[in-house]
Amino acid sequence: MNKGFNQVPLQRLSNVGTDVQGENIVQETAVELRALNENYDAYAFATLLATPTNLVELLAGHITTEGYALKPVTHASIVQNNEPYFSVEYNDKLRVQVTKRIVTTSCGACNHPELMVDGIGNTVTNQLFSDANLQQIQLALSSLTSEMNLFNKTGGCHGSALYGVDSSVSHVSEDIGRHNAVDKTVGMAILSGDVDLSKYMLLLSGRCGWDIVAKAVRTGIPAIASLGAFSTAAIKLAREHNITLYGFVAESGAWKVGFTDQSSPSIDVDD
Numbered sequence: 001m002n003k004g005f006n007q008v009p010l011q012r013l014s015n016v017g018t019d020v021q022g023e024n025i026v027q028e029t030a031v032e033l034r035a036l037n038e039n040y041d042a043y044a045f046a047t048l049l050a051t052p053t054n055l056v057e058l059l060a061g062h063i064t065t066e067g068y069a070l071k072p073v074t075h076a077s078i079v080q081n082n083e084p085y086f087s088v089e090y091n092d093k094l095r096v097q098v099t100k101r102i103v104t105t106s107c108g109a110c111n112h113p114e115l116m117v118d119g120i121g122n123t124v125t126n127q128l129f130s131d132a133n134l135q136q137i138q139l140a141l142s143s144l145t146s147e148m149n150l151f152n153k154t155g156g157c158h159g160s161a162l163y164g165v166d167s168s169v170s171h172v173s174e175d176i177g178r179h180n181a182v183d184k185t186v187g188m189a190i191l192s193g194d195v196d197l198s199k200y201m202l203l204l205s206g207r208c209g210w211d212i213v214a215k216a217v218r219t220g221i222p223a224i225a226s227l228g229a230f231s232t233a234a235i236k237l238a239r240e241h242n243i244t245l246y247g248f249v250a251e252s253g254a255w256k257v258g259f260t261d262q263s264s265p266s267i268d269v270d271d
Contacts, residue, residue, distance in 0.1 A: 002052050002081075003150075004027055004051045004154075004157070005024045005026050005027055006027060007023065008025045024153045025154060026051055026156035026157045027176070028050070028176045029051075029052055029084070030049060030085040030086070031049075031085070031087070032044045032046075032088070033047070033058075033059050033088060034088065034089040034090065035063070035090040035094050036090070036091065036092055037097065040093070047103070048062075049176075050180045051174065051180070052081075053150075054184045055086055055088040056077070056088060056187070057173070057183075057187030057191060058184050058187060059089075059090055059187065060076055061183030061188070063094065064186055065219055068094040068095050070092070070095045072190050072195045073187070073190055074191070075090075075092075077091065124220065124222045124241055124242040126198060127222070128222050128223065129163075129222060132223070132246070137225045138249060138251070139167075140203055141205075141225060143161075143169040144161045144169055144172060145159065145205060147161070147169070147172045148172065148174055148205065150174040151174060151205070157181070158181045158204070159173065159174050159204075160174075160181035160182045160203060161185055162185060163200060163202075163225070164199065169203065171185045171186075171194075178204065178212065181204075181205075182204070183215075198221065198222060201221070201222070201223040202221050202224045202225070204226035208229070208234050208245060208247055210231060210234050210237055212224065212234070213243060213245070214237060217237065221243070223244040224245050226246070226247050227248075227249055227250075229255075230257070238257050244258060245257035
């Protein structure tokens with residue numbers, strides 16, 4: 001089983017000089033995602049830079065969160081499971097013929113020029129987690145970080161999970177890429193038969209950008225809580241689809257993009 005990290009000999013700098021020590025380094029490698037074309041022949045539609053753990057879940061979640069699935073993903077298989085690259089295959093056709101692309105660990109497959117998600121996800125109508133209190137959100141994110149074993153080993157990856165209405169934290173996933181961690185979390189959920197994601201809040205150990213909100217829109221997730229900040233594009237998309245965001249969550253407080261705050265006054269701050 002792949003642990004997601006390698007111990008690498010590195011120079012360690014200290015006040016008394018340098019020596020060579022072993023350090024746990026998170027893996028980052030090419031992962032090829034494959035599906036069937038109109039002739040039912042397998043083809044590669046994307047290559048991700050990712051941590052090679054939970055690859056079936058990564059594929060299932062990526063197909064779902066990018067809006068490529070015709071139906072809930074129930075089966076996929078690992079084709080190549082060794083360096084220098086890994087390959088995983090969805091044994092069915094996608095909703096559209098996807099042009100092959102490279103997705104880096106810092107890129108969330110933002111392939112729409114206007115940063116819109118028209119015709120893919122519906123505007124969220126439920127208000128679950130729209131009135132969550134600070135302690136509730138803090139405890140949820142604390143549960144996520146306490147279960148991030150790869151991060152605790154390496155300090156070099158992001159984490160994601162789903163927070164339920166019963167205060168449970170499930171489907172904890174880790175990857176060097178923020179969006180990959182989210183895909184793995186969604187993939188874990190749907191492969192376990194838990195396909196109704198509208199009853200969950202998405203938890204993030206890092207920042208929340210447009211790409212993550214777009215994944216929530218496509219899957220019906222009504223709220224996101226992140227330890228990091230959100231971007232202007234993330235705020236705009238969340239407001240367009242009535243998704244609640246909680247960002248920069250800390251002991252002292254958190255920033256919120258609310259379910260009904262579209263009418264809030266505009267405030268411009270000059271540099």
